Amino acid sequence: MAEILVTGAAGFIGSHFVDELIRDGHNVYGVDNFITSTPANISHLDDEPLFRFTERDITKGIEFPGALDYIANLASPASPVDYYEYPLETMLVGSVGAYHCLELAREKKAVFLQASTSEVYGDPEVTPQPESYWGRVNSFGPRACYDEAKRFAEALAYTYRAKEWAESRIARIFNTFGPRMRKNDGRAVPNFINQALAGEPITVYGDGSQTRSFCYINDLVEGLARLLFSPVTTPVNIGNPNEMTILDIAEQIREKINPESEIVFLPLPENDPKQRKPDISKAGKLLGWEPKWALEDGLDKTIEYFKSDRPTA
């Protein structure tokens, strides 16, 4: 049984990751300031003896009295709607927040995991994207607050490892979906599902020909856990290579919920990546991991969640 601190523990991925670690019998300490989440995501853990929670903004520093084996840093606004609203908070959590986590890892001799992102590849010229691709990122545009913060966090983790101050793991997470996303967080899957459920038009940006590869949350957190407990110190893509156009996924969701829904097209946001598809051969070889959930089944679970009375705003 390991002692594991998880930042961003109340978020969409964080709360599922905590569940996964607890299922495996670990002691988990969650930290979150709820900037893009609500306590509802972790309320099922209220009486869980393996879980303790502290409300805290990690950019203000983290103190921890006991021993720690691992620190998983998942804290960061993650949807474009959120990081447009909180650009400074996003840059600070990716830099100062990651720095505080790494200093704590150094003090506790703990392994540090950074939740990085496919956005470090920017609008890529190569597909699928392998970890060796350095990316095509605009440092002076609306997405820069997120993309560059994540790239900074990776550089910080590299530096602590190179200086032998702390061991690190880097998960480059690709688009993930599932229950506990926020209804209005602006990401494609919750957007389309909730528009179709409300009988509103489904809004697709651009002509919908841009591609994404959607990974179901259960697969994602299993990959994250495997990486955390592995000896792999270089970045690893975690995602589902099942690439499709945004219009495809909108149509699939429409078919499942309300075939009468209209699909309307809105202007494409600036710097929106045209393609996204992870090369996951490294995760397969080094972690023995690959996604198992079919898109269909993941969508059904997510639709079920949004139909229930649990979803947050």
Ligand SMILES: NC(=O)c1ccc[n+]([C@@H]2O[C@H](COP(=O)([O-])OP(=O)(O)OC[C@H]3O[C@@H](n4cnc5c(N)ncnc54)[C@H](O)[C@@H]3O)[C@@H](O)[C@H]2O)c1
């Ligand atoms: N969901 C995806 O498709 C995806 C893709 C790539 C990377 N990621 C990364 O995975 C992580 C989790 O993403 P998510 O989709 O669960 O987003 P989310 O917004 O649901 O969760 C992020 C959590 O971090 C918390 N947080 C933010 N700043 C904080 C701070 N300063 N101190 C403490 N807590 C703070 C938020 O309140 C929230 O609970 C993020 O780091 C994100 O960049 C997610």
